[in-house]
Structure formats: C-alpha cells, structure tokens
Amino acid sequence: MTGSVVVVTGGIGGAKLVLGLTHVVPAGKLTAIVNTGDDTDHLGLRVSPDIDTLIYTLSGLSDTERGWGRKGETWGFMASLRTIGGEDWFNLGDHDLALHVERARRLRAGETLSQITADFAAKLGAGIPIIPMSDQPVATRVITDEGDLAFQDYFVRRRCAPRVESIRFEGAEAARPSPGVIEALAAPDLEAIIIAPSNPWLSVDPILAVPGMADLLRAAKAPVVVVTPLPGGKAVKGPTAKIMEELGLELTAASIEAHYAGLADAFLLDDADPPIGSPHAACDTWMTSLDDRIRVARAALDLARR
Amino acid sequence: MTGSVVVVTGGIGGAKLVLGLTHVVPAGKLTAIVNTGDDTDHLGLRVSPDIDTLIYTLSGLSDTERGWGRKGETWGFMASLRTIGGEDWFNLGDHDLALHVERARRLRAGETLSQITADFAAKLGAGIPIIPMSDQPVATRVITDEGDLAFQDYFVRRRCAPRVESIRFEGAEAARPSPGVIEALAAPDLEAIIIAPSNPWLSVDPILAVPGMADLLRAAKAPVVVVTPLPGGKAVKGPTAKIMEELGLELTAASIEAHYAGLADAFLLDDADPPIGSPHAACDTWMTSLDDRIRVARAALDLARR
Numbered sequence: 371m372t373g374s375v376v377v378v379t380g381g382i383g384g385a386k387l388v389l390g391l392t393h394v395v396p397a398g399k400l401t402a403i404v405n406t407g408d409d410t411d412h413l414g415l416r417v418s419p420d421i422d423t424l425i426y427t428l429s430g431l432s433d434t435e436r437g438w439g440r441k442g443e444t445w446g447f448m449a450s451l452r453t454i455g456g457e458d459w460f461n462l463g464d465h466d467l468a469l470h471v472e473r474a475r476r477l478r479a480g481e482t483l484s485q486i487t488a489d490f491a492a493k494l495g496a497g498i499p500i501i502p503m504s505d506q507p508v509a510t511r512v513i514t515d516e517g518d519l520a521f522q523d524y525f526v527r528r529r530c531a532p533r534v535e536s537i538r539f540e541g542a543e544a545a546r547p548s549p550g551v552i553e554a555l556a557a558p559d560l561e562a563i564i565i566a567p568s569n570p571w572l573s574v575d576p577i578l579a580v581p582g583m584a585d586l587l588r589a590a591k592a593p594v595v596v597v598t599p600l601p602g603g604k605a606v607k608g609p610t611a612k613i614m615e616e617l618g619l620e621l622t623a624a625s626i627e628a629h630y631a632g633l634a635d636a637f638l639l640d641d642a643d644p645p646i647g648s649p650h651a652a653c654d655t656w657m658t659s660l661d662d663r664i665r666v667a668r669a670a671l672d673l674a675r676r
Numbered sequence: 677m678t679g680s681v682v683v684v685t686g687g688i689g690g691a692k693l694v695l696g697l698t699h700v701v702p703a704g705k706l707t708a709i710v711n712t713g714d715d716t717d718h719l720g721l722r723v724s725p726d727i728d729t730l731i732y733t734l735s736g737l738s739d740t741e742r743g744w745g746r747k748g749e750t751w752g753f754m755a756s757l758r759t760i761g762g763e764d765w766f767n768l769g770d771h772d773l774a775l776h777v778e779r780a781r782r783l784r785a786g787e788t789l790s791q792i793t794a795d796f797a798a799k800l801g802a803g804i805p806i807i808p809m810s811d812q813p814v815a816t817r818v819i820t821d822e823g824d825l826a827f828q829d830y831f832v833r834r835r836c837a838p839r840v841e842s843i844r845f846e847g848a849e850a851a852r853p854s855p856g857v858i859e860a861l862a863a864p865d866l867e868a869i870i871i872a873p874s875n876p877w878l879s880v881d882p883i884l885a886v887p888g889m890a891d892l893l894r895a896a897k898a899p900v901v902v903v904t905p906l907p908g909g910k911a912v913k914g915p916t917a918k919i920m921e922e923l924g925l926e927l928t929a930a931s932i933e934a935h936y937a938g939l940a941d942a943f944l945l946d947d948a949d950p951p952i953g954s955p956h957a958a959c960d961t962w963m964t965s966l967d968d969r970i971r972v973a974r975a976a977l978d979l980a981r982r
Contacts, residue, residue: 413781
C-alpha cells in the first residue's frame, strides 16, 4: 500500500494503534484525526487529553508503565496547589502543564487549535500530522443518574462511577471539521480510513457529532475500517464495557457493528469474537507490545485493501 | 512597644526586614503593605513577585541560597515549555507556578488580590497579614534608552542593562489603597510605620503612586521611619545604585532622605553613612543572618519610639 491513510482516534487505546500504523504506513502518508470532546478549561488552562496522549505516544514521551501522562514526570505543581487549597482532583504533571499553559495562551492570542497542535506535534517529534476534529470547542457531557456531568468530572473526578443514561456533545452544532480534516479526507491517494479501537460512545462519537464529519468520511474514496474495541466482549481499559451495559447494549462485536452502521465498510474483530454480518477480518487485537500494535495496524490496512 | 506596626515593603531586601520584625513585634500586631507594581500577566498567569517573596520568606519556604524563589524548587515546567518553543526568559518553578495559576483563576472568578493574598499567606503560614498596596492593577514601566519597558522586561529579561531615564506607574491614577491598607494605617494603637530598605524608585514609589496612599501615611498617628537601602553608599542587591547614577543622584543617604522628604519622620542609616539633617539613628544595616534582621528591625522600632 503506497496511498495515504487517515486514522480517527481518541485517547490511550487509539494511540497504541496509531503508533503501530506509523511503522506500517510510509512516511508522510499517515494523518491522525483526534477527538477533542474531552478537552477542558481547568484552572484557566486548556487541556486536550487525547491530543497530548497521541503526541506523547508518538514522540516516545509517554509513561508506558503508568499508562498515561509523561515518563519522568514530576508533581511539584500539584503538591504546591494542594497547599494553597486549589482543586487537586485533576492531576497535571509539571512537564505536561507547559502544553496546557501555552495552548491556552496561544488560543487567547487567536491561533486555532489546529495550528497549535501542529506546532506542538512538530516540536515534540510526533512525526505525523495530528489534527483536532474541529477548531471549535465541543464538550462531551455525560448524563448520569447523578446529573449532567462534564466529561473529566465523570471520567477523572467520579472515576466513571455514575450510571450513564446518555451522552451529548455541547457545542457540536456550531462546530465544523477542521481544515486539516477536510484536506486529509479529500486526499486523491487516500487508501484507508481506520477508526481506532477507542471508546465508540465517548471518544469516537464526539468526532462524528461534528456536522459534516460523517458525510466527509462516507464521501471519501477509501473504505472505513473499524478496529473493534471489545476483544472477546471485554473492554481493554476504561469504561467501555460498563457504559455499554448501562446503555442496555450487549458486550459483543455485533453491538459495535450496529453502532457504526451506515459508516463503516468493514470491521477488524478479535480472534475471540464470533463473526458478524458485515465484511470483516480477525486477529489478536490485544496490543501490549510494539509488535502487537504493528500486527493490528497491518491487519487493519490489509482489510481496507481487500 | 506593644502597639501595632505597619511595614511598607518591596521584594527580597524588604522581606528580610519584615522577617526581623516578626521576631520583635508581638503576634497580631504586624502588618505588611506590599508593592504590586512588579506584578505581571505572564503566559496568562498572574505573577506577584513581591507578595510571593514575602510569603515564602515568612513561611520558611524561600531558597535562601539562591536568593529568590522556593527551596527544593523543580523546573520541569520550564524545561517542557522550552521544548514547545514557549517564552523561557522568565523562570517559573513548578511549585511557585501553582500560586500564579491559582491567583489568575481566582482573579478571573472575581476575587480581589487582597482576598487571594490573605488566603495564600494564611494557608502557607506567613503568620502576619500581607496586604497588596492596591486591588487595582498598577504596572511599573521603566523608560530607558532602549524604550518604555515593562518592569519584568527591564528587570529579568534585560537584567537591568538599559539606562533608566524615568519610571512611571501605569494604571496608578485609577488605583486606590486596598481596604487592608486603610484599616492598618487607621489602627488606633499604631506605633510605627517602617519603610523597608527596598528600592525607593522601583519598589516603594509604586506604593506611594497609589492616589491617597501618601496622605494615609502622613495622616497616620505613628511616625514614618525609613530604613535606608544604601549602606555606606552601596546597594545591597539589585539595581538601586545603577538607577541612582542614571537618574543623576549621588549614592548617599542624603539622596534617600531627599527622596522621602515630606513623608518620612526619621531615617535609620547604616553605621557607614555620614549623618543627615533629618532625625536619624544608625546601626549595621547589612542583613545576612536572622540575628542581623532582628537587630535592624529592633533599631527601626527604637527610632520610631523616640
């Protein structure tokens, strides 16, 4: 495959697949479109968790043992913030913090999130274009039995404990796909669009909620391949399984298939999943090592090519 | 002396005297009025260098070896900021940073600088009320042979290299003394007002530039005692001597006397200074050890009592 590839992704799980893709797709041919529904103004800083997770992962800066944030991170800011009574439920490492401070400053100065993200990714050595889904703010809100919660409030502060009733994307109606999204999906040599195994409801739906996004994906020349996030009915990490149960969905690849109906052309299942009606292939989709990530990336591209 | 004492102070040199005063003035009787002309919005954060220096000094958190900032400080934020091309001429330690982030957040939320400062001072254990000169922003600007510079631009970025022609205090006309200033100077048991040996032009003049401040000091029941900042004609630290030369002033206590004419009732000179016309006393005003600070504090209070 020598054409270009677009990967649509959320946070940690998605970043693993993108890292695999960087080893399989030729240099200059891979673009990532990233969820910004988790973005938040915290303490007056602008935090873009999924963008930063992807930059850190691709730049070799992520803490692979802890599973989030930066390796060699220090926590002086948080320790000090606690002594003056600041909000300490959202952990911000000292190194990580620089991106949130600088992002907020540059947004206030009139730059777009796309411009800032491109610059951070280049300076830190991510190696591929990292494109926010939109330059307009879209905020994922989780409607739960304990009220309508901001995403980080639900995800970090409440550790996904409240029962999810529905999910909405505040500001989505006024958002539009960022210029880089439109350009990447219109590439004449586009050969595959891969939807990473991120949480379909929390991480991919905000991207699809941007008006025009789903149409751009459907209109693109390349097939849309979903790497399913629920190998053998088990969520790898995070609240996917819990949310599916709360939404009354079966923990099966068929539920993922139904979720992406009308958008996806094919599904990469895990070896442990029973077959589904749509075009599909299967492999071991657990991604622990770099070799795992490369294997899944290659399988997704092979499926797109078929 | 069992009455109350107000000390008017700038940064590092002033903080040494205030620390001495805390060992001499009975608990609950000492209040510090602090310069905020050095305050700046940097990277969207709100930095109040003189307030923080005083809080850190009184709370035992200051780095006495380096001479500024906090002991045990770490620099992860700055290192990371550099990698993404952020402005790195103004050093912000990871622990220090928490105050600037939280101060900016609380100001935006509508709290006054007085309220925030009182809370930080209490939480960090400063032990005395620390009161900003004003709740309105006043920005010291240094007019130099290289242009009209913001204070931190002159002081930190240019390391006081440009030649000073004059100094102005932007916003002063719209400022008023903060409520705590008015209250402290109206205390019925006020026995002394001490002007700390901070730079008269850069650190004390912004305080005096707040409309009504000089009148409040003159109207107070207690004498105003200046601890002169130029022992034997030598500046202890910082650009005092350089600025005086550039402004065409002699490096003598008499120049300090002339500067505070009409405001000060008495001057505490250094043993190395020749006598001046105003009421005065002298001692060794170099403050290296805590004992030095206590000695100078005691001498200033003794002079006020006479």
